Amino acid sequence: xxxxxxxxxxxxxxxxxxxxxxxxxxxxxxxxxxxxxxxxxxxxxxxxxxxxxxxxxxxxxxxxxxxxxxxxxxxxxxxxxxxxxxxxxxxxxxxxxxxxxxxxxxxxxxxxxxxxxxxxxxxxxxxxxxxxxxxxxxxxxxxxxxxxxxxxxxxxxxxxxxxxxxxxxxxxxxxxxxxxxxxxxxxxxxxxxxxxxxxxxxxxxxxxxxxxxxxxxxxxxxxxxxxxxxxxxxxxxxxxxxxxxxxxxxxxxxxxxxxxxxxxxxxxxxxxxxxxxxxxxxxxxxxxxxxxxxxxxxxxxxxxxxxxxxxxxxxxxxxxxxxxxxxxxxxxxxxxxxxxxxxxxxxxxxxxxxxxxxxxxxxxxxxxxxxxxxxxxxxxxxxxxxxxxxxxxxxxxxxxxxxxxxxxxxxxxxxxxxxxxxxxxxxxxxxxxxxxxxxxxxxxxxxxxxxxxxxxxxxxxxxxx
Amino acid sequence: xxxxxxxxxxxxxxxxxxxxxxxxxxxxxxxxxxxxxxxxxxxxxxxxxxxxxxxxxxxxxxxxxxxxxxxxxxxxxxxxxxxxxxxxxxxxxxxxxxxxxxxxxxxxxxxxxxxxxxxxxxxxxxxxxxxxxxxxxxxxxxxxxxxxxxxxxxxxxxxxxxxxxxxxxxxxxxxxxxxxxxxxxxxxxxxxxxxxxxxxxxxxxxxxxxxxxxxxxxxxxxxxxxxxxxxxxxxxxxxxxxxxxxxxxxxxxxxxxxxxxxxxxxxxxxxxxxxxxxxxxxxxxxxxxxxxxxxxxxxxxxxxxxxxxxxxxxxxxxxxxxxxxxxxxxxxxxxxxxxxxxxxxxxxxxxxxxxxxxxxxxxxxxxxxxxxxxxxxxxxxxxxxxxxxxxxxxxxxxxxxxxxxxxxxxxxxxxxxxxxxxxxxxxxxxxxxxxxxxxxxxxxxxxxxxxxxxxxxxxxxxxxx
Numbered sequence: 001x002x003x004x005x006x007x008x009x010x011x012x013x014x015x016x017x018x019x020x021x022x023x024x025x026x027x028x029x030x031x032x033x034x035x036x037x038x039x040x041x042x043x044x045x046x047x048x049x050x051x052x053x054x055x056x057x058x059x060x061x062x063x064x065x066x067x068x069x070x071x072x073x074x075x076x077x078x079x080x081x082x083x084x085x086x087x088x089x090x091x092x093x094x095x096x097x098x099x100x101x102x103x104x105x106x107x108x109x110x111x112x113x114x115x116x117x118x119x120x121x122x123x124x125x126x127x128x129x130x131x132x133x134x135x136x137x138x139x140x141x142x143x144x145x146x147x148x149x150x151x152x153x154x155x156x157x158x159x160x161x162x163x164x165x166x167x168x169x170x171x172x173x174x175x176x177x178x179x180x181x182x183x184x185x186x187x188x189x190x191x192x193x194x195x196x197x198x199x200x201x202x203x204x205x206x207x208x209x210x211x212x213x214x215x216x217x218x219x220x221x222x223x224x225x226x227x228x229x230x231x232x233x234x235x236x237x238x239x240x241x242x243x244x245x246x247x248x249x250x251x252x253x254x255x256x257x258x259x260x261x262x263x264x265x266x267x268x269x270x271x272x273x274x275x276x277x278x279x280x281x282x283x284x285x286x287x288x289x290x291x292x293x294x295x296x297x298x299x300x301x302x303x304x305x306x307x308x309x310x311x312x313x314x315x316x317x318x319x320x321x322x323x324x325x326x327x328x329x330x331x332x333x334x335x336x337x338x339x340x341x342x343x344x345x346x347x348x349x350x351x352x353x354x355x356x357x358x359x360x361x362x363x364x365x366x367x368x369x370x371x372x373x374x375x376x377x378x379x380x381x382x383x384x385x386x387x388x389x390x391x392x393x394x395x396x397x398x399x400x401x402x403x404x405x406x407x408x409x410x411x412x413x414x415x416x417x418x419x420x421x422x423x424x425x426x427x428x429x430x431x432x433x434x435x436x437x438x439x440x441x442x443x444x445x446x447x448x449x450x451x452x453x454x455x456x457x458x459x460x461x462x463x464x465x
Numbered sequence: 466x467x468x469x470x471x472x473x474x475x476x477x478x479x480x481x482x483x484x485x486x487x488x489x490x491x492x493x494x495x496x497x498x499x500x501x502x503x504x505x506x507x508x509x510x511x512x513x514x515x516x517x518x519x520x521x522x523x524x525x526x527x528x529x530x531x532x533x534x535x536x537x538x539x540x541x542x543x544x545x546x547x548x549x550x551x552x553x554x555x556x557x558x559x560x561x562x563x564x565x566x567x568x569x570x571x572x573x574x575x576x577x578x579x580x581x582x583x584x585x586x587x588x589x590x591x592x593x594x595x596x597x598x599x600x601x602x603x604x605x606x607x608x609x610x611x612x613x614x615x616x617x618x619x620x621x622x623x624x625x626x627x628x629x630x631x632x633x634x635x636x637x638x639x640x641x642x643x644x645x646x647x648x649x650x651x652x653x654x655x656x657x658x659x660x661x662x663x664x665x666x667x668x669x670x671x672x673x674x675x676x677x678x679x680x681x682x683x684x685x686x687x688x689x690x691x692x693x694x695x696x697x698x699x700x701x702x703x704x705x706x707x708x709x710x711x712x713x714x715x716x717x718x719x720x721x722x723x724x725x726x727x728x729x730x731x732x733x734x735x736x737x738x739x740x741x742x743x744x745x746x747x748x749x750x751x752x753x754x755x756x757x758x759x760x761x762x763x764x765x766x767x768x769x770x771x772x773x774x775x776x777x778x779x780x781x782x783x784x785x786x787x788x789x790x791x792x793x794x795x796x797x798x799x800x801x802x803x804x805x806x807x808x809x810x811x812x813x814x815x816x817x818x819x820x821x822x823x824x825x826x827x828x829x830x831x832x833x834x835x836x837x838x839x840x841x842x843x844x845x846x847x848x849x850x851x852x853x854x855x856x857x858x859x860x861x862x863x864x865x866x867x868x869x870x871x872x873x874x875x876x877x878x879x880x881x882x883x884x885x886x887x888x889x890x891x892x893x894x895x896x897x898x899x900x901x902x903x904x905x906x907x908x909x910x911x912x913x914x915x916x917x918x919x920x921x922x923x924x925x926x927x928x929x930x
Contacts (some may be wrong), residue, residue, distance in 0.1 A: 094767075167665070188816035189814050191887050196674075197632065201661060204661070221715035243726050248597075378656070381654075418651075441650065441660065
């Protein structure tokens with residue numbers, strides 16, 4: 001599949017209208033522009049047509065129509081992904097699932113929820129919390145992003161170390177194959193080895209293997225208590241050692257986030273939350289569980305930070321202060337983004353013990369290319385977000401950043417890491433994937449893609465292509 | 466691949482000896498008989514030859530030799546699987562990985578261990594415990610089974626509800642494809658979305674997609690304290706309600722096992738641990754964590770049991786008593802096995818809330834077929850082990866049990882469950898898989914199998930065939 005049928009957009013529009021209804025198909029310039037982008041900078045595509053199905057049958061009909069017409073289909077939710085995973089580069093059909101947004105069931109007895117893919121993650125979170133339950137995955141985009149997008153991207157977030165990522169909470173899916181066939185995999189069962197694990201294979205497949213139309217998600221009891229604290233360090237290496245010391249003390253914190261010196265200054269200038277801008281690194285830590293466990297663990301984390309020379313170790317005195325501290329971390333990206341016309345956010349991940357070394361490598365690479373790169377991220381997961389603020393959007397500067405990131409990814413791989421921990425491959429990371437996986441594994445990914453989608457209809461030109 | 470090259474076993478033996486060394490190839494009747502079976506009753510196969518590689522390169526060489534000769538290869542560890550997953554039905558090469566049993570590294574800082582597939586699960590468990598860490602998966606066969614077998618089967622066990630299963634602890638694998646190519650997927654990173662999730666796809670693939678040669682496994686800090694207790698109920702429905710009540714109270718127990726009345730009597734007659742043989746059901750519950758959490762949670766579980774009419778709720782007073790209570794549960798299978806010449810252990814799984822209903826269905830089906838079926842299992846996971854003790858090994862009685870299990874699997878599927886929660890599909894469950902997954906998903910499994918193994922060399926005639 002390389003392009004829309006030449007000269008046939010009007011006919012495609014009409015055939016799709018027969019499937020989803022005329023009011024659910026748009027090919028006006030406004031719609032094509034709005035759905036031509038996702039949250040990735042520097043990437044702008046142009047779909048042929050945008051459709052808004054409301055049922056699984058309509059999704060199947062769209063895929064059959066696309067197959068007949070030889071046009072690609074890009075499924076998407078809110079479009080918050082940061083890897084150009086939903087950008088149309090070949091005039092594809094944009095299949096927007098935001099109208100399939102029902103929360104079908106919260107099943108407290110089986111500790112799970114069933115929903116459609118277009119449901120906003122935060123809405124699910126609020127609904128289950130009202131019943132004393134928790135859906136742990138906590139991606140930064142949770143107030144906007146959809147569950148279907150989270151599953152398709154295997155979204156991470158701030159609770160990875162203790163709770164894992166989206167993949168760890170998907171028990172079952174209904175999905176439509178490129179052929180239009182509907183499969184149901186897994187369900188309300190926590191143990192299941194009946195067949196290959198398609199549930200997890202679809203998780204993180206970025207819309208290239210099937211279209212998700214229903215999700216069964218695992219929940220856990222909501223912890224009784226939680227707490228957040230902060231510690232400042234002279235440098236990131238000390239913060240990294242405090243993380244190791246915390247884990248060695250037998251504590252698995254619910255939150256372990258870090259900001260480097262540049263990010264501390266930038267967030268403080270943006271949000272004015274009272275951060276110590278003279279520090280070399282900030283660690284934001286948190287725990288949840290019973291009140292006694294939270295209290296004991298927070299003390300042990302503070303001890304670990306103190307032993308590594310942390311200054312000004314502080315524990316939020318109430319929920320409002322805890323929220324404010326977490327907001328400082330969440331403000332990192334918007335704070336960096338306002339510093340220049342283009343902000344490139346990356347997502348390299350290394351073994352936790354290599355965090356400080358990786359940050360030093362990033363700083364050296366940034367200096368050698370004359371770039372400003374601040375790094376923040378998930379210290380407990382070794383998941384770094386080196387963020388490059390460009391002074392201009394000149395082709396030369398963009399190209400320079402591109403070359404710097406190539407070196408950053410090579411460093412991550414050299415340290416035993418990967419080029420993306422939670423943002424996905426999409427179009428943006430595809431050029432570096434083979435360096436990470438090797439040619440035999442790349443060929444295997446392509447064969448898996450063909451097993452699901454022999455005609456290459458689903459999100460063409462991305463993962464598995 | 467249907468059979469060994471006719472008349473060429475001696476040549477195959479010699480070619481394999483060139484790869485792994487003469488001392489590591491056996492085709493004497495003793496070896497062929499010993500490796501012709503695994504732990505599955507009524508299943509006996511006959512491999513052509515048995516090989517014991519010691520390196521990844523040798524594994525790759527065996528696979529290339531097999532491809533050239535057109536002979537299938539069945540990878541196995543200790544052969545404890547219960548679904549005939551490693552039985553040779555077509556004169557295959559038995560690739561025994563027990564000599565590749567090194568524990569390569571315990572990396573406390575990154576909370577992971579790296580090992581070869583032939584390492585015994587209990588040996589890994591003991592080694593990491595000595596460093597204050599825990600490898601949570603806890604299959605019943607852990608003292609015999611190997612990590613590679615656990616991963617290939619996605620083994621479950623007694624900690625599923627709180628800790629998940631083997632899949633949830635595999636961070637990375639080295640694996641040899643049917644072609645002899647070696648891939649490395651994942652590693653010491655807890656977040657990773659670089660490519661399709663091959664790590665989890667290989668987990669539970671039962672040796673049909675690739676041969677695992679190295680595993681990187683996630684560990685957690687060892688809980689400070691743990692405790693085990695028991696509660697007797699008049700019937701299983703009450704025990705099931707106590708489970709629901711426990712979860713509704715916000716407790717996620719580390720252990721929630723059950724025995725029905727028949728299993729209680731059988732275990733007591735076998736092990737003499739002082740069980741109340743007049744009870745309708747026994748619930749064995751446990752929690753781990755900080756001492757305060759364990760104490761508070763055990764009280765809340767006891768409260769939930771009391772509210773559902775449990776009698777004689779008891780908490781182990783020390784570690785020795787806790788071990789004895791868990792032994793009662795672990796004794797269920799051996800106790801049942803000595804009652805007749807053949808004991809068929811099954812593995813249906815339903816949503817947790819359907820546990821009692823499923824046991825009632827099993828009892829009715831057993832009665833209608835004139836069979837004795839006792840049921841025990843993992844109440845927290847809805848994972849039942851209905852176990853049929855045959856009075857004789859007559860073909861008629863085996864066939865009757867087969868028909869009864871067909872009805873049991875249909876009931877599990879009807880209740881939203883699956884035909885196997887943790888034992889795998891193998892040869893034993895394959896006849897029922899399509900009823901569980903549907904024809905479109907079965908066809909997809911076959912295409913995935915072909916993507917990995919186009920010539921069908923790996924564990925032929927099993928999953929994906």
